[in-house]
Amino acid sequence: MTPKERYKKLKEHLIEENPLLVDVIEEYKELDAVAKKIGFLDQNQTYTESISWWPLISVLGTFSAGKSSFINEFLGKKIQATGNQAVDDKFTVICYSKKDETTTLPGVALDADPRFPFYNISKEIEKIEPNANINRYLQLKAVHSDAIKGKILIDSPGFDADTQRDATLRITRHIIDLSDLVLIFFDARHPEPGAMRDTLDHLVEVAKNHADSDKVLYILNQIDTCAKEDNLEEIIGAWQRALSQKGIVSGKFYAIYNESLAKIEDENQKERLKRKKDEDLKEILEKMEKVLIDRAYRIVKNVEYRSKEILQLLPKLKEKLQTFKVRMLLVDVFLIFLIGGGAFYLGTLMPSYVPFVYGAGFLLFLGLHFKLKSSLSSMMAKRIDNTYLKKAFVKQTRWYKPYLLAGNVSKKMTQKLEDLIQASKSFIQKLNDQFITLHKEPKEPLS
Numbered sequence: 001m002t003p004k005e006r007y008k009k010l011k012e013h014l015i016e017e018n019p020l021l022v023d024v025i026e027e028y029k030e031l032d033a034v035a036k037k038i039g040f041l042d043q044n045q046t047y048t049e050s051i052s053w054w055p056l057i058s059v060l061g062t063f064s065a066g067k068s069s070f071i072n073e074f075l076g077k078k079i080q081a082t083g084n085q086a087v088d089d090k091f092t093v094i095c096y097s098k099k100d101e102t103t104t105l106p107g108v109a110l111d112a113d114p115r116f117p118f119y120n121i122s123k124e125i126e127k128i129e130p131n132a133n134i135n136r137y138l139q140l141k142a143v144h145s146d147a148i149k150g151k152i153l154i155d156s157p158g159f160d161a162d163t164q165r166d167a168t169l170r171i172t173r174h175i176i177d178l179s180d181l182v183l184i185f186f187d188a189r190h191p192e193p194g195a196m197r198d199t200l201d202h203l204v205e206v207a208k209n210h211a212d213s214d215k216v217l218y219i220l221n222q223i224d225t226c227a228k229e230d231n232l233e234e235i236i237g238a239w240q241r242a243l244s245q246k247g248i249v250s251g252k253f254y255a256i257y258n259e260s261l262a263k264i265e266d267e268n269q270k271e272r273l274k275r276k277k278d279e280d281l282k283e284i285l286e287k288m289e290k291v292l293i294d295r296a297y298r299i300v301k302n303v304e305y306r307s308k309e310i311l312q313l314l315p316k317l318k319e320k321l322q323t324f325k326v327r328m329l330l331v332d333v334f335l336i337f338l339i340g341g342g343a344f345y346l347g348t349l350m351p352s353y354v355p356f357v358y359g360a361g362f363l364l365f366l367g368l369h370f371k372l373k374s375s376l377s378s379m380m381a382k383r384i385d386n387t388y389l390k391k392a393f394v395k396q397t398r399w400y401k402p403y404l405l406a407g408n409v410s411k412k413m414t415q416k417l418e419d420l421i422q423a424s425k426s427f428i429q430k431l432n433d434q435f436i437t438l439h440k441e442p443k444e445p446l447s
């Protein structure tokens with residue numbers, strides 16, 4: 001996808017799902033233009049690719065824990081099959097669609113959509129299974145539901161047998177890395193460690209070691225099943241102990257159930273369980289909403305971050321180019337003396353060939369000049385660690401570019417970057433205003 005196509009597609013999706021961010025695309029375009037001019041980006045690159053625009057919420061956990069039922073409830077539509085045996089054998093990526101009917105697409109469709117941070121998922125799968133078919137592991141569902149606007153949800157196959165494929169684990173790991181929020185579901189019918197087979201251990205291990213472990217929520221589902229024996233506290237206790245044995249001591253623990261699937265006969269139990277569930281579910285849903293806001297801030301702040309990064313790299317680039325200039329000047333002076341001297345000497349020996357000798361000398365000079373220029377450029381580039389800096393240095397020292405002009409970054413460009421930083425700051429202000437109004441407490445109804 002070319003940057004132009006990407007801007008266009010992003011814009012189309014944002015207009016539908018998150019219109020607040022539409023204007024940020026213009027800032028990214030300007031940023032891209034400056035970065036391309038200096039050489040920090042190639043023509044086919046764009047900073048819009050350096051961040052994911054849709055927050056990703058993944059739902060993982062043991063099989064039959066109620067992951068798909070939770071998602072259906074959240075969407076207000078039954079789009080995922082549910083049942084008491086292992087139902088899902090694929091990861092389902094769920095996104096918004098303005099069309100009424102739900103469309104299911106094969107996993108490869110993810111590559112063509114700028115909403116997904118999955119560009120490399122096929123590569124990730126190919127690492128383990130060279131001829132793997134991505135469609136075997138991933139599918140995409142586009143659903144018409146306001147709840148999913150601006151977000152991406154992933155439903156996953158339940159962790160069960162030890163036969164779990166390596167690829168599934170790899171994808172899970174990749175998904176945890178990419179996710180803004182991870183919900184790990186457990187089943188109150190089997191909360192004890194025995195239910196956490198090897199693979200689940202692995203899942204918990206990955207989530208636990210994640211630098212950003214705040215994003216993982218541990219959810220004990222189907223607590224309505226505790227009503228019969230009235231043992232909610234006991235079950236929650238056993239579950240938390242099992243998790244703490246795995247080294248998870250902090251983190252967020254929730255206990256919920258799906259109201260439309262539960263049958264609780266005892267009214268007292270019903271009230272008590274519902275109170276617990278309502279409280280916890282509210283918090284989970286708030287967290288799912290908050291990732292949308294956090295993403296918006298990150299996307300806007302990224303413009304500021306990238307602009308500052310470029311401003312910081314510019315003096316370093318100039319310094320490198322200055323060194324390059326001085327060395328090339330020395331090379332040229334040396335070549336002129338050597339070749340000029342030689343030509344002068346030959347000219348005195350063969351006066352009738354003077355124009356020819358000087359012509360040949362000039363060509364020789366040009367040849368050596370360009371050869372040495374590219375050698376010096378690649379030699380110096382090799383010693384530059386920062387990839388952006390390296391790229392810009394190589395671009396500015398190409399053989400055909402007049403080296404005496406290299407590094408002349410116009411005041412206009414630095415000004416543009418300063419402007420972008422300011423624009424990003426006022427955009428943040430705009431977000432603040434927006435979300436403060438959204439979060440305002442409703443006024444007391446007049447009685």
Ligand SMILES: Nc1nc2c(ncn2[C@@H]2O[C@H](COP(=O)(O)OP(=O)(O)OP(=O)(O)O)[C@@H](O)[C@H]2O)c(=O)[nH]1
Pocket residue numbers: 062063064065066067068069070081082083084085086087088156157158159221222223224225256257258259261262263
């Ligand atoms: N009583 C009760 N049953 C539930 C609840 N949530 C889900 N179920 C039932 O539990 C079974 C499994 O639910 P699913 O939503 O298919 O579970 P899953 O985690 O998606 O399962 P896999 O995709 O197979 O891993 C279904 O029969 C649901 O109807 C709940 O909170 N309470």
Ligand SMILES: [Mg+2]
Pocket residue numbers: 067068069080081082087088155156157158
């Ligand atoms: Mg399922």
